[in-house]
Amino acid sequence: MREFAYRRASDVRDALVAGSTGARYLGGGTNLVDLMKSGVEIPDRLVDVRRLPLSGIGELPDGGLSVGATTTNSDLAAHPEVRRRYPAVSQAVLAGASGQLRNMATVGGNLLQRTRCGYFADVSQPCNKRMPGSGCPALAGEHHNHAVLGRSQHCAATHPSDLAVALVAFDAVVRYETLDGVGEIPLEAFYPPVGQTPHRETALPPGALITAVLLPGSALSPRSRYRKVRERASYAFATVSIAAGLDEATGSARIALGGVASRPWRARTAEAVLRDNPGDRPEAGGRFWDPDLLRAAAEAELAAADPLPGNGYKVTLARNLIVAALTTLSREETRR
Incomplete structure (x- = not known):
């Protein structure tokens, strides 16, 4: 692993200032740290956002729920109102990882995890997600677990998150902050089509920090x-x-x-x-x-x-x- 600088953000603005200059946000680290160890991710600076006041699950005026970005997957899955109003969300989290990982992984980080395509994870191989324009060897290589919908000639990788699938079904919205203010993106639009730019994995503005995920009451589905x-x-x-x-x-x-x-x-x-x-x-x-x-x-x-x-x-x-x-x-x- 390459040397990198680490700091713990004191508040959201402190994190955003660091993010605006190219630092990467660190939540539970269950995906990012693994990718750093393999050389796929090589950030110069990490800003720890785990202790920011962005955890917890609260009520929305329309009967939905607001889930803080640093809420752990374990807490999300166990929350009685999540289990009652959106049981598929709880079940998706429980299907996604071991208890140890759920205790560390955060909701915001879960949405940002990257594909588990073997070519992406192997830095000796070309991959348009890692190196745009280098090619997609999965198209002619090992692809038995790759995409069958929405793929392109530039990438056939699949998205790994179980939680995101359940959230998309219930019209979840991602709330984020930048130095310019607060914004929201429907989760269905959060992930752009792969097209010719598979390296562009989300619609978040540069330096944006996910602060919450909103589950609308209109999608309530016991x-x-x-x-x-x-x-x-x-x-x-x-x-x-x-x-x-x-x-x-x-x-x-x-x-x-x-x-x-x-x-x-x-x-x-x-x-x-x-x-x-x-x-x-x-x-x-x-x-x-x-x-x-x-x-x-x-x-x-x-x-x-x-x-x-x-x-x-x-x-x-x-x-x-x-x-x-x-x-x-x-x-x-x-x-x-």
């Missing part, structure tokens, strides 16, 4: 679940995952996929198919969709898939996961 398929039963990154929620008032669905794209993938085409075909509503308040309709919704979403020779199985897996998750979810009673 009937929601997160399901994850991975290559081993222990903590591993998603092969394909899904965050799904049902709106009890309208019977519409919220669907986001993980492990299939360079960013959490909001399945809006599938949502539209189900919204236009509302299905049956039994007296208990549930919503039942015909399996054929669920498959049609999944296939409509995945019609845009562009798999590589070695990862076409993900398209089938994603289709089956959408059908299975919504079939199960629509038959569950709402948690009170």
Whole structure:
């Protein structure tokens, strides 16, 4: 690891001043420090923001929740109102890492973690994320766990965060600060399309510090679940995952996929198919969709898939996961 300077920020402005001159923010360090050890990240200066007053979970006026950026993943997963109002968020965190990592990792840092593509992590290999213009060896190389949606000829890596998938499903908003003031970005727009600039991984302005994540009350979904398929039963990154929620008032669905794209993938085409075909509503308040309709919704979403020779199985897996998750979810009673 290269030598670097370290300081602990005394307040948010102190951190922002350092960030405006090129310093990197350090939260739990569960991703950044690993990348520094491998030589992928080589910051000259780190500014520790862990002790800034940016932790905790509070109420929003619309019935949603505000999650401070330095809140640990463990605290987020265990919070009773998160578990009650957005259970898929809690489940996504618990599916994402071991207890030791959850105790250290922060919500803001989780959203900024970088891909686990083997070519990205190997500094002896070209990679457009590390060295723009150097190429993407995954396209012709090992890519069985790479993207099938939204990829480009410049990058086929997938986004690693489980939490971000659940947050995208519930229209979460990222709040940040710069020296110019406070700003907000919907999480769905926080991650730009990979296009020709895979090294540009977020829409944050330079030097911006994430201060909170907002879960709006309009997306409240006590009937929601997160399901994850991975290559081993222990903590591993998603092969394909899904965050799904049902709106009890309208019977519409919220669907986001993980492990299939360079960013959490909001399945809006599938949502539209189900919204236009509302299905049956039994007296208990549930919503039942015909399996054929669920498959049609999944296939409509995945019609845009562009798999590589070695990862076409993900398209089938994603289709089956959408059908299975919504079939199960629509038959569950709402948690009170």
